[in-house]
Amino acid sequence: MMNSIPCSKRSIVFVLLAVAVVGAVGTAAAVTVSEDSVPEEVTVETGTSVTVTLDDLYTDAPSEWTLRAETNLTGDRTWQISKRKFGGAGIANESGSGSSIETAVSQGDDDESVTLTISGTMPNRTEYSYDPQQNLSAITLYRVTDSGETKIDTINVPYYTENSKQARKQINQAKTAIDEAGSVSDSARTDYQSAIEFYNSGQFASAIREANSAQEAAQQAEQSQQTTQLLIYGGVGILMLALIGGGVWYWRNQQDDYDKLR
Template identity: 85%
Template sequence: MNSIPCSKRSIVFLLLAVAVVGAVGTAAAVTVTEDDVPNEVEAETGTSVTVTLDEPYEGAPSEWTLRAETNLTGERTWQISKRKFGGSGIENESGSGTSIETAVSQSNDDESITLTVTGTMPNRSVYNYEPQQNLSAITLYRVTDSGETEIGTVHVPYYTEQSKEAREQIDQAKAAIDQAGSVSDSTRSDYQSAIEFYNSGQFQSAIREANSAEQSAKQTKQSQQTTQLLIYGGVGVLALALIGGGVWYWRNQQDDYDKLR
């Protein structure tokens, strides 16, 4: 398994509770905590994603069905842990496939539900520089007699060796352009071309254009520094000339004064 873990993050998803009479009710907050979600995963490698659903009855009936789906591929396995009220125990379930369902019941003392899905990050042909392309690793739904409501989706960015290299080169080009401050239209055109090539999956062309933009921006920065040094040097020479001229004038005035005496 090849994944990059990140720190725990919490996302609050809003569920809309609809009254029986058909009026739209107030929004109910359900917290889905991302316990173990990779920052990004290389395509065609294994990974796992873990989330916890707290406050499962907030804006929901006391009994409903939790359905989870994944776009991971390969041999997909699920692990579900239901923590009981008051810490009285944990009930575990398991399954496999693209989705899994489990009953959530207040009468069964289900306080929170933790889900872990394991599978393979597919190599998709869709790439985007900003925001970075990602996969819906887990999508949660609340299913009741009246239908289903999406609780939230956890997205995981993916990459290949070439796309990562291209992204890093574009990042370097952007940093060089930002440092230069003012660059030519040609430099900016190369940078934009690099992004367009990246978005179309032409990573070698993206690397070439981004490298060209970076080198051009660095040359501009160096030229600016050289110009500043020449200006500072010219100011220094002028200052020395003025000082030298002042000293010469003062001494000349002193000599004239001595001759008059």
Template identity: 40%
Template sequence: MERTNSSRSSEFVAVLAVAVLLLSAVAVPVAAVSVAEEDVPSDAEVGTQVSATITLNELYQNPQLEQWRLSGETDLQNVTWTMVYYDQTGAKVSQESIDGQNVTGGSISASDGVSEVEVTITGTVPAVEEYTYDPEEEFTFAALSQTREGGSSSEIDSWATHHYTADSQDAREAIDAAGSALDDVSNEDAQGDYESAVDAYEAGNFDNAVTLAERAEEKANSAEQSQQTTQLILMAVGGLLVVGLLVGGVLYWRSQQDSYDKLG
């Protein structure tokens, strides 16, 4: 007996449902811990000591976990993590400090009444391994994960910070200024110097990058000024033409009037 289309469709739906269940079983769990507050610097100079504070709450939401550990990673050097655990009233339950770029804190447990964790990361900004103008150079300031019993973990969130040296920042600012000047005018010479400045920046030749960027900005400003001067001249010429036409019209009208008077 031939199988009907409806029976084939039913079997397909059943197979699809089983596949979805299997995928759900092996899917990587997603952390449901919330970031309540964050104070992470967006920029930092290489070699300086910086600090950030991140507060986590909703610690036992989906997936339903009564106990887990907080793990952290960072590119900061000479780094210390301070984790302060609070209960629902805001009272401190416990506190710990751990050194290292990769750390795992103590147990976060509902039975201990912990409802909020404040994480403070303090360390030294690392050197820039490779300079890139766009996108700007960044390092991982912090990456926090929820680690379960048995070793599985899922990322809560991560934060990246732009790092720079005094020389690289001077070069970046010079290139930024040149780029702004080029936004208002089209000039091949200025554009060429601008692109060369970016290349010099990414090669770490910051003095040359500043020189090229300043030259590009000067050429762009000069081209814009020349363009404005040309526009003013054209406007003046246009004005003179209008005046000339008006004067010519008046003279023609008068000549016509004189001719009419003589004929009369």
């Protein structure tokens, strides 16, 4: 006869397994990450650097663990690490190079916070996206313990070329024109969507052309609406003047008739 595990015991086993799995491949941590210096965007094939600071190192975490940082920047990648001690007892500095770095974090060594800087080159990319804007993972942080690793955070930096930046600017202007016009032709919206599709495929000259077409159509629609409004206002004004003039004429005629009767 096969042995069976009572339901309550099976539940306990399942919970323990679930906890073990979460501990091994966790994706959240209580560590606080502050973006001290992160560029808004970077031109491809140019140098850049990113600096972050990690606080609350031991919240929901062991008193000793390993911080691993990875980067997708290229070129001569250099890392600088500064560990601030509790009570202002000093700062311990480390450095390294390459696509990743590891450093020990220890409450016993009075490590209160860790500031990390990566310097490297934004690589030339072929993937582009208008919304959300394309970006590169400059730093990905992990907490590593005996039970596994937990992803702490990823710092992304948008990248661009001069052509992609010009195309994005033109698409933004087209969107503004469409929003301000309110009611535009289907062709204007089609051109706008085509501009985004061309941008996403890296065809920036075509994106600029379609965005220009959408913007011009939207501006023409807005001008037409303004002209129509002016004509309406003008017509209302003429009607009001006619009514006022007619009223004055009627009043004067009434006065003349009254004078004749006297």
